[in-house]
Amino acid sequence: xxxxxxxLKYTKTHEWIEVQDDYTGVCGITDHxxxxxxxxxxxxxxxxxxxxxxxEQVAVVESVKAVSDVYSPVSGRIVEVNKALEDxxxxxxxxxxxxxxxFKIDIxxxxxxxxxxxxxxxxxxxxxxx
Amino acid sequence: xxxxxxxxxxxxxxxxxxxxxxxxWELPVMYSSIIEEHMAVRQAAGLFDVSHMGEIVxxxxxxxxxxxxxxxxxxxxxxxxxxxxxxxxNEQGGVIDDLFIFMLSxxxxxxxxxxxxxxxxxxxxxxxxxxxxxxxxxxxxxxKIDLQGPQSYNILKKIIKDDRLAGLQRFHFFTxxxxxxxxxxxxxxxxxxxxxELFCINNVASRLWNDLLEAGxxxxxxxxxxxxxxxxxxxxxYSLYGHELSDTITPVEGGIGFVVSAQSEYIAKDIIEHQKxxxxxxxxxxxxxxxxxxxxxxxxxxxxxEDIGYITSGGFSPVxxxxxAMALVKSGVVSVGDDVAIVIRDKTSPAKVVARPFYKYSGxxx
Numbered sequence: 001x002x003x004x005x006x007x008l009k010y011t012k013t014h015e016w017i018e019v020q021d022d023y024t025g026v027c028g029i030t031d032h033x034x035x036x037x038x039x040x041x042x043x044x045x046x047x048x049x050x051x052x053x054x055x056e057q058v059a060v061v062e063s064v065k066a067v068s069d070v071y072s073p074v075s076g077r078i079v080e081v082n083k084a085l086e087d088x089x090x091x092x093x094x095x096x097x098x099x100x101x102x103f104k105i106d107i108x109x110x111x112x113x114x115x116x117x118x119x120x121x122x123x124x125x126x127x128x129x130x
Numbered sequence: 131x132x133x134x135x136x137x138x139x140x141x142x143x144x145x146x147x148x149x150x151x152x153x154x155w156e157l158p159v160m161y162s163s164i165i166e167e168h169m170a171v172r173q174a175a176g177l178f179d180v181s182h183m184g185e186i187v188x189x190x191x192x193x194x195x196x197x198x199x200x201x202x203x204x205x206x207x208x209x210x211x212x213x214x215x216x217x218x219x220n221e222q223g224g225v226i227d228d229l230f231i232f233m234l235s236x237x238x239x240x241x242x243x244x245x246x247x248x249x250x251x252x253x254x255x256x257x258x259x260x261x262x263x264x265x266x267x268x269x270x271x272x273x274k275i276d277l278q279g280p281q282s283y284n285i286l287k288k289i290i291k292d293d294r295l296a297g298l299q300r301f302h303f304f305t306x307x308x309x310x311x312x313x314x315x316x317x318x319x320x321x322x323x324x325x326x327e328l329f330c331i332n333n334v335a336s337r338l339w340n341d342l343l344e345a346g347x348x349x350x351x352x353x354x355x356x357x358x359x360x361x362x363x364x365x366x367x368y369s370l371y372g373h374e375l376s377d378t379i380t381p382v383e384g385g386i387g388f389v390v391s392a393q394s395e396y397i398a399k400d401i402i403e404h405q406k407x408x409x410x411x412x413x414x415x416x417x418x419x420x421x422x423x424x425x426x427x428x429x430x431x432x433x434x435x436e437d438i439g440y441i442t443s444g445g446f447s448p449v450x451x452x453x454x455a456m457a458l459v460k461s462g463v464v465s466v467g468d469d470v471a472i473v474i475r476d477k478t479s480p481a482k483v484v485a486r487p488f489y490k491y492s493g494x495x496x
Binding site for chain 2: 038039041042044060062063064065067086089
């Protein structure tokens with residue numbers, strides 16, 4: 001069973017967001033997502049300053065075998081990206097909720113967070129095999 | 131149509147194999163990590179279930195002559211107990227399939243073909259082999275297990291006690307026994323590494339697989355999936371049917387011009403000999419990425435902004451730790467050392483043309 005921290009919110013497409021303060025969220029892909037991908041060898045990061053809508057593609061994660069899109073859990077502006085992933089994409093495998101974070105976003109509308117899943121709903125979502 | 135399962139399906143599930151569909155078969159893409167399985171083959175050994183592949187027995191007094199008409203390779207290279215790599219070509223010179231021919235006797239040949247093309251091959255053989263030849267598709271009854279890597283000999287000799295094993299040369303084979311059943315043991319492979327391909331009947335496949343895994347524990351043997359098989363053959367720059375080779379790509383274009391050696395007549399000889407001597411319209415080149423991007427099949431290759439072709443196979447090389455690819459491009463435009471650009475998601479990434487192969491075959495046997 002993969003690790004699903006209680007303090008995060010989740011998307012159906014296997015991203016997580018941690019709300020740091022009222023305005024900023026840190027985002028990445030879940031432990032389940034990295035397990036499915038395995039051997040992540042490349043991450044294409046978004047440009048800082050990019051305005052995105054919830055559910056819009058913002059990054060690309062490539063494993064040895066597959067290319068996988070990463071979607072933004074909420075609408076907002078990208079304020080920081082994890083440059084360490086450019087040299088060490090494997091951080092996504094080893095520490096998906098920590099050193100493997102992908103981007104920080106200036107959250108436009110906090111109400112969008114209510115649309116996301118909590119840890120128990122996400123655990124059910126993973127168990128359902130979607 | 132639901133995917134077929136090999137006789138090792140239950141073993142793959144027990145080993146935690148991540149199953150995917152490939153050429154109509156349900157097979158493991160990996161067990162734990164493609165990179166780890168890849169490196170196990172390079173440094174120790176890996177075990178692959180490739181039972182999906184096709185096996186066809188062609189025999190009879192007319193077998194040799196009939197086969198010679200279908201392939202650009204000289205049948206004279208064969209002798210009893212030896213195998214060779216070649217391909218079937220259509221009238222336009224395109225590749226119907228690439229295959230290995232194992233010579234069992236003067237009048238009996240064992241053909242190992244791709245899974246997705248087995249039916250097409252049987253039809254092509256039936257159409258072209260008329261007199262004194264019988265064609266038998268034995269794929270359904272045959273399991274194929276590949277044991278690849280420098281430790282392969284140490285592992286196999288614990289299971290197959292046969293004096294012929296120690297001195298077995300590359301591209302040679304013999305029929306040994308396992309649990310009283312015949313096993314064809316060939317010193318060949320598709321990884322760029324020393325190793326064996328084992329052909330046995332289905333009912334001993336699971337026991338052979340598990341015996342090999344047990345015997346290989348002390349040598350670092352790991353089960354390896356289709357993912358590692360693909361990255362290994364890409365590093366070794368082996369052409370793959372459906373990628374570098376197809377009905378509309380000739381053997382010379384597809385990077386296997388070295389199989390062209392026959393003096394006698396065969397289908398499309400004019401076209402193929404001409405291309406071998408004077409070059410083909412397109413050629414396979416090898417590319418290394420200069421940034422961290424990963425090249426994938428069908429991405430476009432640009433040279434000075436001109437579209438010169440596309441990637442046929444690409445991915446991450448666990449040995450070189452960078453993106454590598456083979457591409458089918460217009461001939462004569464670029465050569466080794468030249469820079470090209472790969473179109474990846476509407477952006478371009480720089481790449482360099484390098485010598486083939488990325489990883490030279492290693493016959494190292496410890």
